[in-house]
Amino acid sequence: MAEGLVETLVDMARRLVELGLGYLGLDRAGAALSTGERQRAQLARALRNRTTGVLYVLDEPSIGLHPANVDGLVGVMQALLADGNSVVFVDHDVHVLRQADWLIEMGPGPGSEGGTVIAKGSPAALAAAPASRLAGFLTGREPHVVRATAAPADVARTAPSTWRRARCIPSIPSSPTYPSAG
Secondary structure, three states, X not given: OHHHHHHHHHHHHHHHHHOOOOOOOOOOOHHHOOHHHHHHHHHHHHHHXXXXXXXXEEEOOOOOOOHHHHHHHHHHHHHHHHXXXXXXXXOOOHHHHHOXXXXXXXXXXXXXXXXXXXXXXXXXXXXXXXXXXXXXXXXXXXXXXXXXXXXHHHHHHHOXXXXXXXXXXXXXXXXXXXXXXX
16 A cells, blocks of 8 residues: 555656656645646646546646756646647747647737737648748747756855755655565
């Protein structure tokens, strides 16, 4: 029984780390989470509960994520789809957009200058659409600026002292080991 509990906890923690939440301490109240943190924690919980037939509507799920954690987010969305759910999201991260089955580009500008469907279809169809402003980013013709990964020394030097003292989830082994029952 203990092995099952440990496997469940390790799997849950691994999902949180993949979603860029590995820095959260267990003493952090849910009310203290940002909207993005809360949304990603709810996604991890949805995977744990193995929901099916649910429509998930996500508002910029990649916002605030380090580029290294975007793959974890895409993996979570793919797992939700594999379980028989539907996922609709609004996002600006090109890596996330390239993974979509269907895109709807709205524009031509922000706010009151938008609201018109510019292009729709698969990422390949959008990339070929003459009116699309995303086409160049989807194909790689336009530069996609990604933050560089900070060296651990840089993070320790520039992070606020309260953040450096925060309790973090330790590294999670790829497969947990259990003491023998002998």
